[in-house]
Amino acid sequence: MTWSVAIQEIIDEFQDIDEQFERLEVLMDFSEEVEVLPIELWNERNLVKGCQSIAHIVVEVTEGVVWMKAAADAKMVQGLQGLLSIAVNGSTAEQVLLLTPDFAEEAGILNSLTPSRSNGFRTMFDMVQNNVRMLIQ
Amino acid sequence: MKQDFPILSRKVNGKRLVYLDNAATTQKPSCVIDAMSEYYSLSNANVHRAVHTLAGEATEGYEACRKLLKKRFNSNHAIITSGTTEAINLVAHAWGESNLQSGDVVLLTEMEHHSDIVPWQMLAERKAIELRYVPVIDGRLDMEAFDVALDGVKLVCVVHTSNVLGIRNPIEKIIAASKNVGARVLLDAAQAVPHEEMDFKELGADFMAFSAHKMCGPTGIGALLVSNDAFGEMEPFMGGGDMIETVTLQGSTYQTNEHKFEAGTPRIAEGVGWAAALEWLSNIDLESHHKRLLSIASGVKDELIAKGMTVYSTLGPEDAAVISFTHPTIHPEDFARLLDAQGIAVRTGHHCAQPLMNKLGISGTIRASFYLYNDQSDADTFLSGIDRVLEAMA
Numbered sequence: 055m056t057w058s059v060a061i062q063e064i065i066d067e068f069q070d071i072d073e074q075f076e077r078l079e080v081l082m083d084f085s086e087e088v089e090v091l092p093i094e095l096w097n098e099r100n101l102v103k104g105c106q107s108i109a110h111i112v113v114e115v116t117e118g119v120v121w122m123k124a125a126a127d128a129k130m131v132q133g134l135q136g137l138l139s140i141a142v143n144g145s146t147a148e149q150v151l152l153l154t155p156d157f158a159e160e161a162g163i164l165n166s167l168t169p170s171r172s173n174g175f176r177t178m179f180d181m182v183q184n185n186v187r188m189l190i191q
Numbered sequence: 192m193k194q195d196f197p198i199l200s201r202k203v204n205g206k207r208l209v210y211l212d213n214a215a216t217t218q219k220p221s222c223v224i225d226a227m228s229e230y231y232s233l234s235n236a237n238v239h240r241a242v243h244t245l246a247g248e249a250t251e252g253y254e255a256c257r258k259l260l261k262k263r264f265n266s267n268h269a270i271i272t273s274g275t276t277e278a279i280n281l282v283a284h285a286w287g288e289s290n291l292q293s294g295d296v297v298l299l300t301e302m303e304h305h306s307d308i309v310p311w312q313m314l315a316e317r318k319a320i321e322l323r324y325v326p327v328i329d330g331r332l333d334m335e336a337f338d339v340a341l342d343g344v345k346l347v348c349v350v351h352t353s354n355v356l357g358i359r360n361p362i363e364k365i366i367a368a369s370k371n372v373g374a375r376v377l378l379d380a381a382q383a384v385p386h387e388e389m390d391f392k393e394l395g396a397d398f399m400a401f402s403a404h405k406m407c408g409p410t411g412i413g414a415l416l417v418s419n420d421a422f423g424e425m426e427p428f429m430g431g432g433d434m435i436e437t438v439t440l441q442g443s444t445y446q447t448n449e450h451k452f453e454a455g456t457p458r459i460a461e462g463v464g465w466a467a468a469l470e471w472l473s474n475i476d477l478e479s480h481h482k483r484l485l486s487i488a489s490g491v492k493d494e495l496i497a498k499g500m501t502v503y504s505t506l507g508p509e510d511a512a513v514i515s516f517t518h519p520t521i522h523p524e525d526f527a528r529l530l531d532a533q534g535i536a537v538r539t540g541h542h543c544a545q546p547l548m549n550k551l552g553i554s555g556t557i558r559a560s561f562y563l564y565n566d567q568s569d570a571d572t573f574l575s576g577i578d579r580v581l582e583a584m585a
Contacts, residue, residue, distance in 0.1 A: 078532050128525050129522060131524075
Protein backbone atom coordinates (compact mmCIF):
# COMPACT_ATOMS: atom_id res chain seq x y z
CA MET A 55 0.00 0.00 0.00
CA THR A 56 1.13 3.56 -0.62
CA TRP A 57 1.14 5.72 2.44
CA SER A 58 1.18 9.46 2.94
CA VAL A 59 4.64 10.97 3.37
CA ALA A 60 4.06 11.43 7.10
CA ILE A 61 3.06 7.80 7.64
CA GLN A 62 5.89 6.52 5.46
CA GLU A 63 8.33 8.50 7.59
CA ILE A 64 6.97 6.83 10.71
CA ILE A 65 7.31 3.39 9.14
CA ASP A 66 10.89 4.13 8.08
CA GLU A 67 11.80 5.48 11.51
CA PHE A 68 10.56 2.37 13.31
CA GLN A 69 12.04 -0.03 10.77
CA ASP A 70 15.47 1.48 11.36
CA ILE A 71 15.42 0.53 15.03
CA ASP A 72 16.93 -2.80 16.01
CA GLU A 73 16.33 -2.88 19.72
CA GLN A 74 12.87 -3.40 21.14
CA PHE A 75 13.45 -1.10 24.10
CA GLU A 76 14.44 1.76 21.79
CA ARG A 77 11.41 1.11 19.58
CA LEU A 78 9.17 1.57 22.61
CA GLU A 79 11.04 4.71 23.63
CA VAL A 80 10.44 6.17 20.17
CA LEU A 81 6.79 5.14 20.36
CA MET A 82 6.44 7.04 23.65
CA ASP A 83 8.05 10.11 22.05
CA PHE A 84 5.10 10.26 19.66
CA SER A 85 2.90 11.18 22.64
CA GLU A 86 4.02 14.75 21.97
CA GLU A 87 2.05 14.71 18.73
CA VAL A 88 -1.27 14.41 20.57
CA GLU A 89 -3.51 17.42 21.07
CA VAL A 90 -4.49 16.64 24.61
CA LEU A 91 -8.15 16.18 25.46
CA PRO A 92 -8.67 17.97 28.79
CA ILE A 93 -9.68 15.67 31.64
CA GLU A 94 -12.99 17.50 32.17
CA LEU A 95 -14.04 16.32 28.70
CA TRP A 96 -13.39 12.63 29.44
CA ASN A 97 -16.64 10.73 29.48
CA GLU A 98 -18.13 7.32 28.86
CA ARG A 99 -18.88 8.16 25.20
CA ASN A 100 -15.28 9.01 24.31
CA LEU A 101 -13.73 6.24 26.43
CA VAL A 102 -11.72 3.72 24.41
CA LYS A 103 -13.12 0.33 25.29
CA GLY A 104 -10.92 -2.77 25.13
CA CYS A 105 -7.77 -0.90 26.12
CA GLN A 106 -6.06 -1.89 29.37
CA SER A 107 -5.26 1.70 30.27
CA ILE A 108 -7.73 4.56 30.52
CA ALA A 109 -7.89 6.30 27.14
CA HIS A 110 -10.22 8.83 25.53
CA ILE A 111 -10.53 10.14 21.98
CA VAL A 112 -12.67 12.93 20.53
CA VAL A 113 -12.85 13.47 16.76
CA GLU A 114 -14.00 16.64 15.03
CA VAL A 115 -14.65 17.22 11.33
CA THR A 116 -14.57 20.90 10.34
CA GLU A 117 -15.29 21.76 6.73
CA GLY A 118 -14.40 18.23 5.76
CA VAL A 119 -11.08 18.20 7.64
CA VAL A 120 -10.50 15.73 10.49
CA TRP A 121 -8.90 16.58 13.84
CA MET A 122 -8.59 14.35 16.87
CA LYS A 123 -7.84 15.10 20.50
CA ALA A 124 -6.91 12.33 22.87
CA ALA A 125 -5.59 11.40 26.30
CA ALA A 126 -4.45 8.28 28.12
CA ASP A 127 -2.87 7.41 31.44
CA ALA A 128 -0.19 5.15 29.92
CA LYS A 129 2.60 6.77 27.97
CA MET A 130 2.65 4.04 25.33
CA VAL A 131 -1.04 4.48 24.62
CA GLN A 132 -0.37 8.22 24.33
CA GLY A 133 2.32 7.31 21.79
CA LEU A 134 -0.14 5.24 19.79
CA GLN A 135 -2.57 8.17 19.91
CA GLY A 136 0.25 10.36 18.61
CA LEU A 137 0.75 8.03 15.63
CA LEU A 138 -2.97 8.13 14.93
CA SER A 139 -2.95 11.92 15.20
CA ILE A 140 -0.22 12.14 12.57
CA ALA A 141 -2.16 9.75 10.36
CA VAL A 142 -5.49 11.58 10.56
CA ASN A 143 -5.11 15.18 11.66
CA GLY A 144 -5.49 17.61 8.76
CA SER A 145 -6.61 14.86 6.38
CA THR A 146 -9.98 14.95 4.71
CA ALA A 147 -12.72 12.71 6.03
CA GLU A 148 -12.54 10.68 2.81
CA GLN A 149 -8.79 10.15 3.23
CA VAL A 150 -9.25 9.01 6.82
CA LEU A 151 -11.95 6.55 5.82
CA LEU A 152 -9.59 5.03 3.24
CA LEU A 153 -6.84 4.48 5.82
CA THR A 154 -6.13 1.01 7.22
CA PRO A 155 -4.31 0.29 10.49
CA ASP A 156 -1.73 -1.81 8.60
CA PHE A 157 0.86 0.96 8.83
CA ALA A 158 1.36 0.17 12.52
CA GLU A 159 2.04 -3.43 11.61
CA GLU A 160 4.37 -2.47 8.78
CA ALA A 161 6.31 -0.26 11.14
CA GLY A 162 6.66 -3.26 13.48
CA ILE A 163 4.79 -1.45 16.24
CA LEU A 164 1.89 -3.84 16.66
CA ASN A 165 4.21 -6.81 16.90
CA SER A 166 5.99 -5.09 19.73
CA LEU A 167 2.85 -4.65 21.80
CA THR A 168 0.71 -7.03 23.80
CA PRO A 169 -2.43 -8.34 22.11
CA SER A 170 -4.60 -6.25 24.39
CA ARG A 171 -2.69 -3.12 23.52
CA SER A 172 -2.68 -4.04 19.83
CA ASN A 173 -6.42 -4.47 20.08
CA GLY A 174 -6.45 -1.13 21.86
CA PHE A 175 -4.74 0.44 18.85
CA ARG A 176 -7.23 -1.13 16.50
CA THR A 177 -10.08 -0.06 18.76
CA MET A 178 -8.77 3.52 18.72
CA PHE A 179 -8.34 3.38 14.95
CA ASP A 180 -11.87 2.03 14.45
CA MET A 181 -13.22 4.60 16.90
CA VAL A 182 -11.71 7.45 14.88
CA GLN A 183 -13.08 6.11 11.59
CA ASN A 184 -16.54 5.42 13.06
CA ASN A 185 -16.68 8.93 14.48
CA VAL A 186 -15.67 10.44 11.15
CA ARG A 187 -18.29 8.33 9.36
CA MET A 188 -20.98 9.49 11.80
CA LEU A 189 -19.95 13.14 11.63
CA ILE A 190 -20.12 13.40 7.83
CA GLN A 191 -23.47 11.70 7.50
CA MET B 192 17.48 -26.33 38.16
CA LYS B 193 17.05 -24.01 35.18
CA GLN B 194 18.27 -26.76 32.85
CA ASP B 195 15.15 -28.82 33.67
CA PHE B 196 13.02 -26.09 32.04
CA PRO B 197 13.66 -25.82 28.28
CA ILE B 198 11.77 -22.53 27.93
CA LEU B 199 14.21 -20.77 30.24
CA SER B 200 16.96 -21.09 27.66
CA ARG B 201 15.07 -19.09 25.05
CA LYS B 202 15.60 -15.41 24.36
CA VAL B 203 12.91 -12.76 24.40
CA ASN B 204 13.55 -9.59 22.41
CA GLY B 205 17.15 -10.70 22.07
CA LYS B 206 17.71 -11.01 25.83
CA ARG B 207 17.86 -13.95 28.22
CA LEU B 208 14.34 -14.72 29.45
CA VAL B 209 13.81 -13.80 33.09
CA TYR B 210 10.43 -15.25 33.94
CA LEU B 211 8.85 -13.57 36.97
CA ASP B 212 5.17 -14.18 36.24
CA ASN B 213 4.96 -17.41 38.20
CA ALA B 214 1.86 -16.46 40.17
CA ALA B 215 0.04 -16.45 36.80
CA THR B 216 1.50 -19.75 35.65
CA THR B 217 4.72 -21.65 36.18
CA GLN B 218 6.96 -23.11 33.49
CA LYS B 219 7.07 -26.83 32.81
CA PRO B 220 10.04 -29.14 33.34
CA SER B 221 11.07 -31.45 30.47
CA CYS B 222 9.62 -34.48 32.25
CA VAL B 223 6.10 -32.97 32.04
CA ILE B 224 6.47 -32.05 28.38
CA ASP B 225 7.92 -35.50 27.61
CA ALA B 226 5.19 -37.34 29.52
CA MET B 227 2.43 -35.58 27.58
CA SER B 228 4.19 -36.07 24.29
CA GLU B 229 4.81 -39.74 25.06
CA TYR B 230 1.18 -40.23 26.05
CA TYR B 231 -0.05 -38.86 22.73
CA SER B 232 2.65 -40.75 20.81
CA LEU B 233 2.14 -44.13 22.44
CA SER B 234 -0.93 -44.45 24.66
CA ASN B 235 -3.68 -42.10 23.52
CA ALA B 236 -7.13 -43.60 24.13
CA ASN B 237 -10.24 -42.79 26.13
CA VAL B 238 -10.31 -43.77 29.78
CA HIS B 239 -12.51 -45.91 32.01
CA ARG B 240 -14.22 -47.72 29.12
CA ALA B 241 -12.59 -49.94 26.54
CA VAL B 242 -10.63 -53.09 27.39
CA HIS B 243 -7.86 -52.68 24.84
CA THR B 244 -4.25 -52.05 25.83
CA LEU B 245 -4.13 -48.36 24.97
CA ALA B 246 -7.30 -47.69 26.99
CA GLY B 247 -5.71 -49.48 29.92
CA GLU B 248 -2.53 -47.44 29.68
CA ALA B 249 -4.48 -44.19 29.34
CA THR B 250 -6.65 -45.02 32.34
CA GLU B 251 -3.64 -46.00 34.38
CA GLY B 252 -1.79 -42.81 33.44
CA TYR B 253 -4.75 -40.58 34.24
CA GLU B 254 -5.68 -42.29 37.50
CA ALA B 255 -2.03 -42.17 38.59
CA CYS B 256 -2.52 -38.43 38.82
CA ARG B 257 -5.43 -38.82 41.23
CA LYS B 258 -3.46 -41.32 43.32
CA LEU B 259 -0.52 -38.92 43.54
CA LEU B 260 -2.80 -36.04 44.51
CA LYS B 261 -4.40 -38.05 47.28
CA LYS B 262 -1.02 -39.14 48.54
CA ARG B 263 0.69 -35.75 48.32
CA PHE B 264 -2.14 -33.85 50.00
CA ASN B 265 -3.44 -36.65 52.21
CA SER B 266 -7.02 -36.64 51.01
CA ASN B 267 -9.58 -39.42 50.52
CA HIS B 268 -11.30 -37.62 47.67
CA ALA B 269 -9.68 -35.78 44.77
CA ILE B 270 -12.08 -34.63 42.06
CA ILE B 271 -10.25 -33.66 38.89
CA THR B 272 -11.46 -30.38 37.42
CA SER B 273 -10.30 -27.94 34.76
CA GLY B 274 -8.63 -25.83 37.44
CA THR B 275 -9.25 -23.82 40.59
CA THR B 276 -12.08 -21.84 39.06
CA GLU B 277 -14.04 -24.89 38.03
CA ALA B 278 -13.33 -26.51 41.40
CA ILE B 279 -14.88 -23.56 43.25
CA ASN B 280 -17.81 -23.43 40.86
CA LEU B 281 -18.27 -27.15 41.46
CA VAL B 282 -18.60 -26.53 45.21
CA ALA B 283 -21.11 -23.74 44.54
CA HIS B 284 -23.23 -26.07 42.40
CA ALA B 285 -22.68 -29.56 43.80
CA TRP B 286 -22.64 -28.55 47.48
CA GLY B 287 -24.10 -25.03 47.61
CA GLU B 288 -27.28 -25.76 45.67
CA SER B 289 -28.31 -28.58 48.00
CA ASN B 290 -26.91 -27.38 51.32
CA LEU B 291 -27.55 -23.65 51.35
CA GLN B 292 -31.01 -22.16 51.68
CA SER B 293 -32.39 -18.66 51.41
CA GLY B 294 -30.93 -16.50 54.20
CA ASP B 295 -27.88 -18.74 54.81
CA VAL B 296 -24.57 -16.91 55.07
CA VAL B 297 -21.37 -17.48 53.07
CA LEU B 298 -18.33 -15.66 54.40
CA LEU B 299 -15.70 -14.46 51.91
CA THR B 300 -12.83 -12.00 52.20
CA GLU B 301 -11.88 -8.84 50.36
CA MET B 302 -8.67 -10.62 49.37
CA GLU B 303 -10.36 -13.25 47.20
CA HIS B 304 -9.59 -13.83 43.55
CA HIS B 305 -12.60 -13.18 41.31
CA SER B 306 -12.91 -16.97 40.99
CA ASP B 307 -13.82 -17.15 44.67
CA ILE B 308 -16.26 -14.23 44.54
CA VAL B 309 -18.26 -14.49 41.34
CA PRO B 310 -19.52 -18.11 41.79
CA TRP B 311 -20.89 -17.09 45.20
CA GLN B 312 -22.48 -13.92 43.86
CA MET B 313 -24.16 -16.06 41.20
CA LEU B 314 -25.32 -18.56 43.83
CA ALA B 315 -26.57 -15.66 45.98
CA GLU B 316 -28.73 -14.53 43.07
CA ARG B 317 -30.12 -18.04 42.59
CA LYS B 318 -30.65 -18.92 46.25
CA ALA B 319 -30.98 -15.55 48.03
CA ILE B 320 -28.09 -16.36 50.35
CA GLU B 321 -26.20 -13.63 52.19
CA LEU B 322 -22.56 -12.89 51.37
CA ARG B 323 -20.28 -11.29 53.94
CA TYR B 324 -16.73 -10.10 53.33
CA VAL B 325 -13.91 -10.03 55.86
CA PRO B 326 -12.12 -6.69 55.40
CA VAL B 327 -8.43 -6.27 54.63
CA ILE B 328 -6.40 -3.87 56.76
CA ASP B 329 -2.82 -2.99 55.80
CA GLY B 330 -2.81 -5.85 53.33
CA ARG B 331 -3.86 -8.50 55.85
CA LEU B 332 -7.21 -9.96 56.89
CA ASP B 333 -8.85 -8.22 59.82
CA MET B 334 -9.11 -11.26 62.09
CA GLU B 335 -11.21 -9.45 64.71
CA ALA B 336 -13.75 -8.64 62.03
CA PHE B 337 -13.53 -12.27 60.88
CA ASP B 338 -14.50 -13.52 64.35
CA VAL B 339 -17.49 -11.17 64.42
CA ALA B 340 -18.58 -11.98 60.86
CA LEU B 341 -18.44 -15.72 61.55
CA ASP B 342 -21.68 -15.69 63.51
CA GLY B 343 -24.27 -17.88 61.78
CA VAL B 344 -22.07 -18.67 58.79
CA LYS B 345 -22.62 -21.94 56.85
CA LEU B 346 -19.61 -21.76 54.57
CA VAL B 347 -16.29 -19.91 54.81
CA CYS B 348 -14.39 -19.37 51.54
CA VAL B 349 -10.89 -18.05 51.93
CA VAL B 350 -7.78 -17.67 49.87
CA HIS B 351 -4.84 -19.47 51.48
CA THR B 352 -2.16 -17.28 49.87
CA SER B 353 -2.99 -14.05 48.02
CA ASN B 354 -2.11 -14.00 44.33
CA VAL B 355 -1.68 -10.23 44.50
CA LEU B 356 0.37 -9.74 47.64
CA GLY B 357 1.74 -13.21 48.34
CA ILE B 358 0.36 -12.96 51.86
CA ARG B 359 -0.35 -16.27 53.54
CA ASN B 360 -3.48 -16.00 55.65
CA PRO B 361 -3.69 -17.58 59.13
CA ILE B 362 -5.51 -20.54 57.63
CA GLU B 363 -5.17 -22.82 60.66
CA LYS B 364 -6.88 -20.24 62.89
CA ILE B 365 -9.55 -19.55 60.29
CA ILE B 366 -10.37 -23.25 59.91
CA ALA B 367 -10.46 -23.87 63.66
CA ALA B 368 -12.76 -20.89 64.30
CA SER B 369 -15.01 -21.86 61.38
CA LYS B 370 -15.29 -25.42 62.63
CA ASN B 371 -16.24 -24.10 66.07
CA VAL B 372 -19.38 -22.55 64.60
CA GLY B 373 -20.09 -25.63 62.46
CA ALA B 374 -19.25 -23.99 59.14
CA ARG B 375 -17.79 -25.79 56.16
CA VAL B 376 -14.51 -24.33 54.86
CA LEU B 377 -13.33 -23.90 51.28
CA LEU B 378 -9.67 -23.07 50.71
CA ASP B 379 -8.54 -21.43 47.50
CA ALA B 380 -5.09 -22.99 47.50
CA ALA B 381 -4.05 -22.04 43.95
CA GLN B 382 -1.09 -20.00 45.22
CA ALA B 383 -0.42 -22.22 48.22
CA VAL B 384 0.28 -25.63 46.70
CA PRO B 385 3.27 -24.40 44.68
CA HIS B 386 4.98 -23.04 47.77
CA GLU B 387 4.35 -25.36 50.69
CA GLU B 388 3.65 -28.96 51.56
CA MET B 389 0.02 -29.26 52.61
CA ASP B 390 -1.85 -31.95 54.53
CA PHE B 391 -5.54 -31.62 53.75
CA LYS B 392 -6.75 -33.88 56.54
CA GLU B 393 -4.55 -32.22 59.11
CA LEU B 394 -5.71 -28.76 58.02
CA GLY B 395 -9.30 -29.89 58.57
CA ALA B 396 -10.87 -27.92 55.71
CA ASP B 397 -13.77 -29.38 53.73
CA PHE B 398 -12.81 -28.27 50.25
CA MET B 399 -9.46 -27.32 48.73
CA ALA B 400 -9.22 -26.03 45.18
CA PHE B 401 -6.04 -25.64 43.12
CA SER B 402 -4.59 -25.81 39.62
CA ALA B 403 -1.83 -27.90 38.09
CA HIS B 404 -0.31 -25.11 36.06
CA LYS B 405 0.78 -23.12 39.11
CA MET B 406 2.90 -26.08 40.24
CA CYS B 407 4.77 -26.97 37.04
CA GLY B 408 1.92 -29.03 35.62
CA PRO B 409 -0.12 -28.44 32.46
CA THR B 410 -2.86 -25.85 32.04
CA GLY B 411 -6.49 -26.93 31.87
CA ILE B 412 -6.44 -29.27 34.84
CA GLY B 413 -6.86 -28.86 38.58
CA ALA B 414 -8.43 -30.53 41.56
CA LEU B 415 -10.93 -30.23 44.32
CA LEU B 416 -10.07 -32.12 47.48
CA VAL B 417 -13.12 -32.88 49.60
CA SER B 418 -13.49 -34.10 53.19
CA ASN B 419 -15.49 -37.29 53.81
CA ASP B 420 -18.36 -35.39 55.42
CA ALA B 421 -18.65 -32.77 52.69
CA PHE B 422 -18.28 -35.41 49.95
CA GLY B 423 -21.40 -37.13 51.27
CA GLU B 424 -23.32 -33.86 51.03
CA MET B 425 -22.53 -33.21 47.36
CA GLU B 426 -24.99 -33.86 44.55
CA PRO B 427 -23.91 -34.39 40.94
CA PHE B 428 -23.63 -31.15 38.99
CA MET B 429 -22.93 -32.03 35.37
CA GLY B 430 -24.57 -35.09 33.85
CA GLY B 431 -23.16 -37.23 31.07
CA GLY B 432 -20.74 -40.03 30.33
CA ASP B 433 -18.36 -41.40 32.95
CA MET B 434 -20.35 -40.09 35.94
CA ILE B 435 -23.15 -42.64 35.64
CA GLU B 436 -23.59 -46.15 36.92
CA THR B 437 -26.66 -47.09 34.87
CA VAL B 438 -28.87 -45.16 32.48
CA THR B 439 -32.38 -46.13 31.43
CA LEU B 440 -34.99 -44.03 29.69
CA GLN B 441 -36.72 -43.72 33.03
CA GLY B 442 -33.72 -42.39 34.95
CA SER B 443 -30.08 -42.86 35.90
CA THR B 444 -27.96 -43.87 38.83
CA TYR B 445 -24.56 -42.34 39.49
CA GLN B 446 -21.06 -43.39 40.40
CA THR B 447 -20.31 -43.06 44.07
CA ASN B 448 -16.66 -42.02 43.83
CA GLU B 449 -15.08 -38.86 42.34
CA HIS B 450 -16.22 -39.85 38.85
CA LYS B 451 -19.70 -38.74 39.91
CA PHE B 452 -18.45 -35.19 39.45
CA GLU B 453 -16.40 -35.73 36.31
CA ALA B 454 -18.87 -35.98 33.44
CA GLY B 455 -17.46 -36.42 29.96
CA THR B 456 -14.03 -37.42 28.69
CA PRO B 457 -11.51 -35.97 31.12
CA ARG B 458 -8.22 -34.17 30.44
CA ILE B 459 -6.20 -37.33 30.05
CA ALA B 460 -2.91 -36.00 28.66
CA GLU B 461 -3.03 -33.19 31.21
CA GLY B 462 -3.55 -35.75 33.97
CA VAL B 463 -0.51 -37.67 32.73
CA GLY B 464 1.48 -34.42 32.62
CA TRP B 465 0.37 -33.39 36.09
CA ALA B 466 1.36 -36.80 37.44
CA ALA B 467 4.85 -36.20 36.04
CA ALA B 468 4.94 -32.76 37.67
CA LEU B 469 3.85 -34.20 41.02
CA GLU B 470 6.57 -36.86 40.80
CA TRP B 471 9.13 -34.18 39.94
CA LEU B 472 7.98 -31.96 42.83
CA SER B 473 8.18 -34.87 45.25
CA ASN B 474 11.97 -34.62 44.92
CA ILE B 475 12.03 -30.89 45.64
CA ASP B 476 12.48 -29.46 49.10
CA LEU B 477 9.81 -26.76 48.94
CA GLU B 478 10.62 -25.38 52.36
CA SER B 479 14.25 -24.62 51.61
CA HIS B 480 13.33 -23.12 48.23
CA HIS B 481 10.67 -21.03 49.95
CA LYS B 482 13.28 -19.58 52.31
CA ARG B 483 15.74 -19.00 49.48
CA LEU B 484 13.17 -17.24 47.26
CA LEU B 485 11.81 -15.17 50.11
CA SER B 486 15.32 -13.98 50.87
CA ILE B 487 15.90 -13.01 47.21
CA ALA B 488 12.49 -11.30 47.05
CA SER B 489 13.15 -9.39 50.28
CA GLY B 490 16.37 -8.02 48.79
CA VAL B 491 14.47 -6.98 45.66
CA LYS B 492 11.77 -5.37 47.76
CA ASP B 493 14.32 -3.24 49.63
CA GLU B 494 15.90 -2.15 46.35
CA LEU B 495 12.52 -1.26 44.85
CA ILE B 496 11.66 0.88 47.84
CA ALA B 497 15.06 2.58 47.60
CA LYS B 498 14.31 3.29 43.92
CA GLY B 499 11.09 5.09 44.88
CA MET B 500 8.47 2.37 44.39
CA THR B 501 5.57 1.66 46.68
CA VAL B 502 5.66 -2.03 47.58
CA TYR B 503 2.40 -3.61 48.75
CA SER B 504 3.74 -7.06 49.63
CA THR B 505 4.95 -7.48 53.19
CA LEU B 506 6.95 -10.69 52.56
CA GLY B 507 6.50 -12.09 56.04
CA PRO B 508 8.26 -15.38 56.82
CA GLU B 509 5.29 -17.47 55.67
CA ASP B 510 4.33 -15.36 52.65
CA ALA B 511 5.03 -16.34 49.05
CA ALA B 512 7.83 -14.59 47.15
CA VAL B 513 5.47 -12.23 45.33
CA ILE B 514 6.20 -8.52 45.05
CA SER B 515 3.40 -6.19 44.01
CA PHE B 516 4.50 -2.61 43.50
CA THR B 517 3.73 0.66 41.77
CA HIS B 518 5.76 3.68 40.72
CA PRO B 519 4.43 7.15 41.59
CA THR B 520 4.24 8.28 37.95
CA ILE B 521 5.03 5.44 35.55
CA HIS B 522 1.98 3.48 34.44
CA PRO B 523 2.27 -0.25 35.26
CA GLU B 524 1.62 -1.15 31.63
CA ASP B 525 4.47 1.03 30.41
CA PHE B 526 6.71 -0.43 33.08
CA ALA B 527 5.92 -4.03 32.15
CA ARG B 528 6.27 -3.34 28.43
CA LEU B 529 9.71 -1.82 28.91
CA LEU B 530 10.75 -4.74 31.11
CA ASP B 531 9.52 -7.19 28.47
CA ALA B 532 11.65 -5.37 25.91
CA GLN B 533 14.56 -6.51 28.09
CA GLY B 534 13.35 -10.14 28.28
CA ILE B 535 11.79 -9.76 31.73
CA ALA B 536 8.27 -11.14 32.15
CA VAL B 537 6.12 -9.63 34.91
CA ARG B 538 2.38 -9.19 35.29
CA THR B 539 0.44 -5.97 35.49
CA GLY B 540 -3.17 -5.07 36.15
CA HIS B 541 -5.69 -5.88 38.84
CA HIS B 542 -4.66 -9.57 38.99
CA CYS B 543 -8.31 -10.69 38.99
CA ALA B 544 -8.76 -9.14 42.44
CA GLN B 545 -10.51 -5.84 41.82
CA PRO B 546 -12.06 -5.59 45.32
CA LEU B 547 -8.57 -5.82 46.83
CA MET B 548 -7.27 -3.19 44.37
CA ASN B 549 -10.15 -0.90 45.38
CA LYS B 550 -9.24 -1.45 49.02
CA LEU B 551 -5.61 -0.55 48.31
CA GLY B 552 -6.86 2.53 46.45
CA ILE B 553 -5.11 1.64 43.18
CA SER B 554 -6.21 0.34 39.80
CA GLY B 555 -3.38 -2.11 39.38
CA THR B 556 0.18 -3.07 40.26
CA ILE B 557 3.27 -4.52 38.66
CA ARG B 558 3.82 -7.99 40.08
CA ALA B 559 7.04 -9.96 40.11
CA SER B 560 6.53 -13.49 41.39
CA PHE B 561 9.38 -15.93 41.95
CA TYR B 562 9.45 -19.71 41.72
CA LEU B 563 11.77 -22.65 42.15
CA TYR B 564 13.94 -21.99 39.06
CA ASN B 565 14.48 -18.29 39.79
CA ASP B 566 17.77 -17.27 41.32
CA GLN B 567 19.75 -14.20 42.33
CA SER B 568 20.86 -13.62 38.74
CA ASP B 569 17.18 -13.21 37.77
CA ALA B 570 16.70 -10.72 40.58
CA ASP B 571 19.81 -8.78 39.50
CA THR B 572 18.65 -8.67 35.85
CA PHE B 573 15.21 -7.55 37.00
CA LEU B 574 16.69 -4.71 39.07
CA SER B 575 18.96 -3.60 36.23
CA GLY B 576 15.91 -3.68 33.98
CA ILE B 577 14.07 -1.45 36.46
CA ASP B 578 16.99 0.99 36.41
CA ARG B 579 16.86 1.22 32.64
CA VAL B 580 13.10 1.88 32.72
CA LEU B 581 13.56 4.61 35.34
CA GLU B 582 16.30 6.18 33.26
CA ALA B 583 14.19 6.10 30.09
CA MET B 584 11.15 7.56 31.80
CA ALA B 585 13.00 10.22 33.78
